[in-house]
Amino acid sequence: xxxxxxxxxxxxxxxxxxxxxxxxxxxxxxxxxxxxxxxxxxxxxxxxxxxxxxxxxxxxxxxxxxxxxxxxxxxxxxxxxxxxxxxxxxxxxxxxxxxxxxxxxxxxxxxxxxxxxxxxxxxxxxxxxxxxxxxxxxxxxxxxxxxxxxxxxxxxxxxxxxxxxxxxxxxxxxxxxxxxxxxxxxxxxxxxxxxxxxxxxxxxxxxxxxxxxxxxxxxxxxxxxxxxxxxxxxxxxxxxxxxxxxxxxxxxxxxxxxxxxxxxxxxxxxxxxxxxxxxxxxxxxxxxxxxxxxxxxxxxxxxxxxxxxxxxxxxxxxxxxxxxxxxxxxxxxxxxxxxxxxxxxxxxxxxxxxxxxxxxxxxxxxxxxxxxxxxxxxxxxxxxxxxxxxx
Amino acid sequence: xxxxxxxxxxxxxxxxxxxxxxxxxxxxxxxxxxxxxxxxxxxxxxxxxxxxxxxxxxxxxxxxxxxxxxxxxxxxxxxxxxxxxxxxxxxxxxxxxxxxxxxxxxxxxxxxxxxxxxxxxxxxxxxxxxxxxxxxxxxxxxxxxxxxxxxxxxxxxxxxxxxxxxxxxxxxxxxxxxxxxxxxxxxxxxxxxxxxxxxxxxxxxxxxxxxxxxxxxxxxxxxxxxxxxxxxxxxxxxxxxxxxxxxxxxxx
Numbered sequence: 001x002x003x004x005x006x007x008x009x010x011x012x013x014x015x016x017x018x019x020x021x022x023x024x025x026x027x028x029x030x031x032x033x034x035x036x037x038x039x040x041x042x043x044x045x046x047x048x049x050x051x052x053x054x055x056x057x058x059x060x061x062x063x064x065x066x067x068x069x070x071x072x073x074x075x076x077x078x079x080x081x082x083x084x085x086x087x088x089x090x091x092x093x094x095x096x097x098x099x100x101x102x103x104x105x106x107x108x109x110x111x112x113x114x115x116x117x118x119x120x121x122x123x124x125x126x127x128x129x130x131x132x133x134x135x136x137x138x139x140x141x142x143x144x145x146x147x148x149x150x151x152x153x154x155x156x157x158x159x160x161x162x163x164x165x166x167x168x169x170x171x172x173x174x175x176x177x178x179x180x181x182x183x184x185x186x187x188x189x190x191x192x193x194x195x196x197x198x199x200x201x202x203x204x205x206x207x208x209x210x211x212x213x214x215x216x217x218x219x220x221x222x223x224x225x226x227x228x229x230x231x232x233x234x235x236x237x238x239x240x241x242x243x244x245x246x247x248x249x250x251x252x253x254x255x256x257x258x259x260x261x262x263x264x265x266x267x268x269x270x271x272x273x274x275x276x277x278x279x280x281x282x283x284x285x286x287x288x289x290x291x292x293x294x295x296x297x298x299x300x301x302x303x304x305x306x307x308x309x310x311x312x313x314x315x316x317x318x319x320x321x322x323x324x325x326x327x328x329x330x331x332x333x334x335x336x337x338x339x340x341x342x343x344x345x346x347x348x349x350x351x352x353x354x355x356x357x358x359x360x361x362x363x364x365x366x367x368x369x370x371x372x373x374x375x376x377x378x379x380x381x382x383x384x385x386x387x388x389x390x391x
Numbered sequence: 392x393x394x395x396x397x398x399x400x401x402x403x404x405x406x407x408x409x410x411x412x413x414x415x416x417x418x419x420x421x422x423x424x425x426x427x428x429x430x431x432x433x434x435x436x437x438x439x440x441x442x443x444x445x446x447x448x449x450x451x452x453x454x455x456x457x458x459x460x461x462x463x464x465x466x467x468x469x470x471x472x473x474x475x476x477x478x479x480x481x482x483x484x485x486x487x488x489x490x491x492x493x494x495x496x497x498x499x500x501x502x503x504x505x506x507x508x509x510x511x512x513x514x515x516x517x518x519x520x521x522x523x524x525x526x527x528x529x530x531x532x533x534x535x536x537x538x539x540x541x542x543x544x545x546x547x548x549x550x551x552x553x554x555x556x557x558x559x560x561x562x563x564x565x566x567x568x569x570x571x572x573x574x575x576x577x578x579x580x581x582x583x584x585x586x587x588x589x590x591x592x593x594x595x596x597x598x599x600x601x602x603x604x605x606x607x608x609x610x611x612x613x614x615x616x617x618x619x620x621x622x623x624x625x626x627x628x629x630x631x632x633x634x635x636x637x638x639x640x641x642x643x
Contacts, residue, residue: 004405017459021466021581028575059578071578 003031003087005258008292011299019077022060026084029054034088039348041210045203047095047171048210055096056126062104064244069121070104076306079251083302087255090358091211093248098167099123101245103130106176106187109240110231115189119174131199133163133177133190133216134238140165141371142386144235148179148218150188157181157228159188159196159221165365169214170201176229177216178238187229187237196221207361209354243316246366247309250322251302253330253362254295256355260330260337261291263350267341278340287336294329301325317379324372331359392560393445395500396436397491397521398464400457401426401511413610417480425460428506431569435536436504437468438571442538446470448498452490453479458589465584466576472589473498475597483606488520493597495525501561502543507531518565527561534569 005012005027012020033054041048055061059071060081066072073081078100086093104123107115122128139146148161159179169175175190175197190197198217205213229237265288268279278284305322308314334356338345345352363369371386378384402408403422408415425433433449440447449464451457452475461472475490495503503522508515522529534553535546542559548567576584594601623632636643 017462018581018585021463021576021584022578025576025578025581057577058575063578071582073578073582 003027003262005087005255006261006292006295007299008296009300011296011303014303015076015080016074019074019080022063022073022077023080023084025058026060026081027087029058030084030088030092034085034092038089038092038210038351038354042089042091042348042354043209045205045209047091047168047212051092051095052126052129055099056124059124060100061096061126062100062108062120062124065100065104065108065120065124067120068108068116069124070108071124074306075247075309076303078248079302079306082248082252083255083258085255086252087259089210089354090252090256090362091208093252093255094167094208094211094362097245097248097252098132099126099130101248102132102241103168103172103174103176105244106132106229106232106237106241107189110187110229110237111189112226112230114226115229119189123174128173129168129171130174130176131166131168131172131214131216132238132241133166133169133175134242135163135165137162137164141368143178143238144185146178146180146185148177150179150181150186150223152181153222156225157188157223159190159218159223161218163216165202166199166214166216167208168212169199169216171212172199175199175216176241177218179218181228184233185235185237186233188223189227189229190216190218190221190223191227194221194223205361207357209357239316242366243319246319246323247305249362249366250298250305250319250326253323253326253359254298254302256359256362257291257295257298257326257330257333260334260352260355261288261295263352264288264291264337264340267344267350271342284340287340291333291336294333298326298329315379317376320367320372320375323367324369324376327359327363328369331356331363334359392501393470393499394436394439394447394502394504395495395498396429396433396447396449396464396469397495397503397505397517398429398433398449398451398460399426399506399509399511399517400424400451400453400460401509404510408613410611410613414480414608415611423456423459425463426506426510428508428510428566428568430506430573431534431571432504432506432564432566433464433467433469434571434573435533435564435566435569437574439502439504439536439538439543440468440470444502444538444543445500448473448500450491450494450498451475452477452487452494458591461589462584462587463576465587466580467574468580471498472587474589474591475594476591477594481604481608482601483604484514484516484520486601486604488517488524489601490594490597490599491517492521492524493594493599494592495521497592497597501527503527503561503563504536505563505565507533507565507567518563522563525561525563527563528558529563529565530556530558531565532567533564534567536564 062070063073064078151158196219199214202213337352402420403424409419448471449469450473532547
């Protein structure tokens with residue numbers, strides 16, 4: 001039976017017919033191909049390769065980009081895709097976010113015509129997986145002080161340094177890596193097999209277990225001259241990518257929250273304690289009402305942001321608010337849903353603990369919750385509070 | 392000559408059906424879908440088209456809301472769509488068959504696929520009725536069809552096993568549950584579907600005089616509520632349970 005997502009205010013009625021068809025397509029994929037396999041994928045710590053193939057066949061990778069084999073859907077449709085994928089699992093949505101917003105987008109926006117023609121069609125079809133190397137072991141929220149360096153050797157660039165927490169790293173054919181060239185942050189396209197490039201997988205995660213996370217190591221890694229992204233210098237490059245990915249996350253988190261709400265509702269109606277379904281008790285109803293309230297607000301926030309994104313009248317702070325709020329409420333909803341499931345909530349028979357553990361990562365990556373608060377704080381006051389001179 | 396698939400929009404199997412004033416309250420149906428057997432017909436019609444058997448037109452006869460189903464069909468690859476827009480709720484099977492037969496002729500189709508019955512009325516007469524009106528061979532209970540030389544080879548289930556039937560044009564295949572589910576659309580198909588125009592006509596435009604319905608529906612009723620389950624415990628109740636299973640449930 002197809003999933004009926006909570007949509008109390010019928011927000012999806014605001015979508016176009018095309019966006020609704022895209023929603024139904026992805027929802028069908030998640031129902032039939034993701035949910036039956038997700039718990040095994042998590043236990044084995046793998047991203048099933050057939051999901052990559054189907055995402056490519058459906059044509060949802062790089063969905064809002066136009067040309068070079070990309071469909072040019074609306075950002076609203078891209079949001080809907082993220083929501084439906086994350087209803088399945090945040091790891092699955094992460095795969096699509098990284099491929100589309102973090103690896104394809106910088107090539108599409110800042111790449112040369114040759115780079116776009118060479119990489120984008122194969123990435124849109126899913127044949128080549130991409131990853132995005134910005135975060136380093138010692139530089140997470142503060143990427144501007146990154147250590148990774150590129151040196152111009154005349155015929156080639158020499159890359160040295162290391163990146164960490166890189167989604168898709170070990171399975172990627174294409175890595176968009178940000179490094180300092182003469183002190184200025186530039187984007188480089190590194191390919192699997194380049195001399196001096198290694199991408200060992202990071203093991204032992206309690207979160208996003210169906211997603212591959214890696215280190216990227218560059219030891220005198222030689223990069224041909226035509227693999228620098230010519231169109232951007234400075235932090236604007238990676239931040240442009242992150243704006244799009246964060247936008248997608250603000251929708252994606254709603255999917256995870258809807259899945260947790262649905263499971264909690266069904267469980268509370270069928271679980272009998274003290275002779276009655278626990279859904280009949282006021283404490284449980286209060287929790288379910290709160291979930292409905294927060295999901296409805298998050299839906300309206302995401303939808304309105306999508307309209308601004310499609311109209312082009314948005315600022316990064318709008319995205320910060322939506323990413324921060326929607327992930328925050330999704331995580332809290334997952335925790336309360338786990339509570340409603342009682343001990344059963346810790347079993348992988350139910351999706352709630354998996355979503356809860358995933359959302360802990362989602363709260364931290366793509367700008368931590370606190371960093372988004374500081375971005376908004378700077379917007380409100382005009383005073384940045386990220387750093388200060390403590391000497 | 393082209394291939395036609397006949398589709399009917401029915402209440403989704405998950406939708407709640409309410410009866411009001413002796414009729415199913417269509418306004419209360421929350422979700423409409425393509426009738427499941429028609430979806431199998433659509434999948435095999437797409438396969439025939441891909442085998443070079445001709446262009447594929449999707450045809451429906453029904454109210455305005457049915458057009459969404461045709462757009463969905465376009466997203467998976469039908470070439471054109473014909474919507475005979477008409478309120479069919481008080482029509483009999485023969486009237487609907489005459490409209491669909493005229494629609495098939497209008498589209499110049501000589502290979503027709505449809506579901507063996509619609510999920511709402513369960514009448515099962517559309518396929519044979521249309522085949523009869525256009526003078527086509529009719530193969531029912533089909534679970535598979537493919538191009539075979541100039542004709543088609545179909546597999547149909549019978550109570551004693553499967554039967555393979557070879558027919559030539561013109562022919563009609565009425566689908567039972569088949570091996571391959573309807574394919575999922577992709578973004579490209581969805582975007583193409585937006586550009587395809589649905590040809591919308593009335594029965595009059597097709598030159599059909601459907602006359603009066605030969606059947607009058609007295610009233611629709613909701614099925615009676617199921618009686619509550621009965622619980623038996625202990626070995627001493629075995630004979631009671633056996634008797635009930637034999638005489639009330641008729642299962643042993």
